[in-house]
Amino acid sequence: MSSMIELKNVCKSFGETEVLHNIDLSIQEGEVVVVIGPSGSGKSTLIRCINCLEMLSSGELIVDKIKIPEERGKVRQIRLEVGMVFQQFNLFPHMTALENVAFGPSKARKMNKAKAADIARDLLDKVGLADFEDKLPGQLSGGQQQRVAIARALAVSPKVLLFDEPTSALDPEMIGEVLDVMKNIARDSGMTMVVVTHEMGFAAQVGDRLIFMDDGKIVEEGKPGEVMKNPKSERLKDFLGHVKHH
Amino acid sequence: MGFEFSVITESLPALLAGAKLTWIITILGIVGGMICGILAGLGRIAGTASLGEEPHGIFKPLSVMTRYISGGYVETIRGTPIIVQAMFLYFAFPMLVKAVTDIERFRIEALTAAVITIIFNAGAYIAEIVRGSVVSVNKGLLEAGMSLGITRFQLIVHVIGPIAFRRMIPPLGNQFIISLKDTSLFIVIGVGELTRQGQEIMASNFRALEIWLTVAVMYLIMTTVLAMSLRKIERKMKIF
Numbered sequence: 302m303s304s305m306i307e308l309k310n311v312c313k314s315f316g317e318t319e320v321l322h323n324i325d326l327s328i329q330e331g332e333v334v335v336v337i338g339p340s341g342s343g344k345s346t347l348i349r350c351i352n353c354l355e356m357l358s359s360g361e362l363i364v365d366k367i368k369i370p371e372e373r374g375k376v377r378q379i380r381l382e383v384g385m386v387f388q389q390f391n392l393f394p395h396m397t398a399l400e401n402v403a404f405g406p407s408k409a410r411k412m413n414k415a416k417a418a419d420i421a422r423d424l425l426d427k428v429g430l431a432d433f434e435d436k437l438p439g440q441l442s443g444g445q446q447q448r449v450a451i452a453r454a455l456a457v458s459p460k461v462l463l464f465d466e467p468t469s470a471l472d473p474e475m476i477g478e479v480l481d482v483m484k485n486i487a488r489d490s491g492m493t494m495v496v497v498t499h500e501m502g503f504a505a506q507v508g509d510r511l512i513f514m515d516d517g518k519i520v521e522e523g524k525p526g527e528v529m530k531n532p533k534s535e536r537l538k539d540f541l542g543h544v545k546h547h
Numbered sequence: 548m549g550f551e552f553s554v555i556t557e558s559l560p561a562l563l564a565g566a567k568l569t570w571i572i573t574i575l576g577i578v579g580g581m582i583c584g585i586l587a588g589l590g591r592i593a594g595t596a597s598l599g600e601e602p603h604g605i606f607k608p609l610s611v612m613t614r615y616i617s618g619g620y621v622e623t624i625r626g627t628p629i630i631v632q633a634m635f636l637y638f639a640f641p642m643l644v645k646a647v648t649d650i651e652r653f654r655i656e657a658l659t660a661a662v663i664t665i666i667f668n669a670g671a672y673i674a675e676i677v678r679g680s681v682v683s684v685n686k687g688l689l690e691a692g693m694s695l696g697i698t699r700f701q702l703i704v705h706v707i708g709p710i711a712f713r714r715m716i717p718p719l720g721n722q723f724i725i726s727l728k729d730t731s732l733f734i735v736i737g738v739g740e741l742t743r744q745g746q747e748i749m750a751s752n753f754r755a756l757e758i759w760l761t762v763a764v765m766y767l768i769m770t771t772v773l774a775m776s777l778r779k780i781e782r783k784m785k786i787f
Contacts, residue, residue: 381696
């Protein structure tokens with residue numbers, strides 16, 4: 302097993318505010334890492350740094366042997382290897398479900414239209430939306446949109462998938478269908494996954510490692526079950542108390 | 548001296564010829580204005596997060612320069628009356644050419660000057676329409692595109708462009724109609740468009756009521772055609 306993602310001494314500031322503070326993190330190939338923490342703790346910024354949607358203020362990022370900032374010109378290559386699923390789905394509103402999913406393979410991977418459509422149909426089938434390929438995003442429910450978004454991210458066959466609070470914008474009854482799709486990916490594909498979420502059940506079930514962030518730092522990490530059962534820091538105890546009460 | 552229909556029928560051929568010229572200037576003007584406006588509009592936001600991510604290296608100063616040039620163009624055009632622009636191009640520009648080069652008999656045809664004026668004038672306003680629409684595209688969609696590993700060019704053509712274009716249609720309709728009516732100002736440089744034809748007929752027969760009524764109706768027909776074509780495009784592109 303080799304390191305798929307490495308962050309060395311990473312800092313990120315927006316103006317005067319430092320959002321990430323000396324983060325050191327190494328994620329192995331095939332590992333499923335769940336990141337939790339209060340809002341404003343820097344967890345979203347952390348995963349946005351991994352596919353270079355945010356550029357590091359200092360420190361080093363290594364994704365699949367590509368070094369940032371040293372090899373800044375290879376950002377696009379990193380993004381081909383690292384897919385992302387967003388809280389707000391961000392499907393292209395003018396494209397059907399099928400077109401959304403086929404877009405990556407045909408444009409970023411330069412496949413011909415027919416082959417890209419085949420891949421897209423396959424993936425829509427996998428996320429249980431085979432019958433919805435001609436629907437526009439506006440005609441789909443939140444849960445369905447997020448499943449299309451997951452299929453879209455998978456379509457360029459990345460090595461890593463990042464999830465930025467994928468269920469936070471969903472109605473409660475739709476959270477399950479999205480989590481199920483994510484569990485299947487973790488189980489079947491051996492994909493490296495970094496998931497920012499508040500779904501503790503999901504963390505316990507499929508997470509290999511749980512990371513608790515607060516104030517731009519990694520405060521605690523370890524096996525999800527152990528970390529949740531025996532939180533060492535007051536801050537994590539406090540946080541878990543709040544999450545469980547929902 | 549009541550209302551005489553025969554005055555209208557007699558002057559119709561000349562007025563139609565004027566309307567035809569108005570139409571030609573307008574169409575050439577808005578086609579050129581669109582090209583000009585898209586370039587200047589994108590130029591004004593070159594290198595900003597609205598067009599993907601911020602550039603680095605040599606592209607950084609280049610994008611700043613592009614923003615300044617586009618901004619200067621838009622402000623200059625918006626800040627001066629179109630009638631002054633037309634006069635400058637038709638009367639003053641040839642003198643400027645003569646002053647700085649050896650070319651003695653440089654001249655711009657009145658019709659050419661009219662078309663160029665509309666192109667640059669409409670272009671400046673369209674640039675702002677383009678900029679506004681592009682900036683309003685949800686940043687999350689750009690991030691989704693970038694996270695798929697597509698290039699900036701693909702992002703602009705396949706994501707930003709189509710979404711922004713839908714939002715441009717209503718304000719573009721406004722601008723096209725304004726440009727059509729602005730062609731009437733070229734009466735000052737002697738282009739034989741519709742208003743000029745009306746003015747000339749009026750000067751010979753003094754039938755103001757019949758002539759200006761006909762001229763007004765002709766403008767109304769042309770602007771209606773423009774508005775309806777845009778509505779048709781808008782309906783076709785409606786997505787949500």
